[in-house]
Amino acid sequence: DTEVTQTPKHLVMGMTNKKSLKCEQHMGHRAMYWYKQKAKKPPELMFVYSYEKLSINESVPSRFSPECPNSSLLNLHLHALQPEDSALYLCASSQEAKLHSNQPQHFGDGTRLSIL
Amino acid sequence: SQQGEEDPQALSIQEGENATMNCSYKTSINNLQWYRQNSGRGLVHLILIRSNEREKHSGRLRVTLDTSKKSSSLLITASRAADTASYFCATDGGNTGFQKLVFGTGTRLLVSP
Numbered sequence: 729d730t731e732v733t734q735t736p737k738h739l740v741m742g743m744t745n746k747k748s749l750k751c752e753q754h755m756g757h758r759a760m761y762w763y764k765q766k767a768k769k770p771p772e773l774m775f776v777y778s779y780e781k782l783s784i785n786e787s788v789p790s791r792f793s794p795e796c797p798n799s800s801l802l803n804l805h806l807h808a809l810q811p812e813d814s815a816l817y818l819c820a821s822s823q824e825a826k827l828h829s830n831q832p833q834h835f836g837d838g839t840r841l842s843i844l
Numbered sequence: 845s846q847q848g849e850e851d852p853q854a855l856s857i858q859e860g861e862n863a864t865m866n867c868s869y870k871t872s873i874n875n876l877q878w879y880r881q882n883s884g885r886g887l888v889h890l891i892l893i894r895s896n897e898r899e900k901h902s903g904r905l906r907v908t909l910d911t912s913k914k915s916s917s918l919l920i921t922a923s924r925a926a927d928t929a930s931y932f933c934a935t936d937g938g939n940t941g942f943q944k945l946v947f948g949t950g951t952r953l954l955v956s957p
Contacts, residue, residue, distance in 0.1 A: 732886070734886075769950075770932055771947050784942055818887070820887075827936070828874055829943065830874070830875050830892060830936075832877060832892055833877075835887040837884075838885075
């Protein structure tokens with residue numbers, strides 16, 4: 729079992745819907761991440777949060793809106809998505825996000841998102 | 845693209861054989877990490893090697909790093925069917941001050957009983 733929990737596991741939504749992906753960890757980690765992974769491709773970084781503050785946004789379209797309500801929770805709010813946004817969305821956490829912290833990341837099992 | 849390259853793209857071996865995967869990257873790094881991903885699951889961290897290290901071992905895993913060639917290799921010895929998965933290298937570098945993993949293209953390993 730993974731120590732990072734993502735819900736829901738699967739999500740199907742229309743292009744006009746608004747939905748949210750949720751991620752939770754109780755390892756006391758202060759860094760959390762969102763990745764997008766297309767089939768047979770490597771994960772691509774979307775956002776980095778460090779101490780509940782957005783530290784990196786990899787030029788992600790505004791239809792993806794991240795939120796970190798506290799150090800254990802990370803949300804990704806979705807609105808007006810496109811079919812090409814269909815992918816596996818992975819959440820990860822690490823003790824620290826600073827560059828020289830040399831910390832591994834712990835991943836959840838992801839939310840498989842399909843846009844109709 | 846900053847993405848690293850891995851080869852082979854796919855590797856098929858028998859149980860008990862060794863599996864070697866190679867990773868090349870483009871920029872200077874702080875560390876290089878290897879992850880495993882089983883089908884439909886998240887990534888599992890295997891090993892982290894810092895830029896000033898040349899070799900690291902963990903159980904049946906051996907990782908080497910050559911920063912002059914910007915390359916790394918992962919060796920899995922005495923493979924098992926349970927090792928069947930995709931393996932990704934990931935480099936941690938950049939100039940943002942924050943950890944920013946860039947994953948390689950991955951190697952799909954199939955271990956047959």
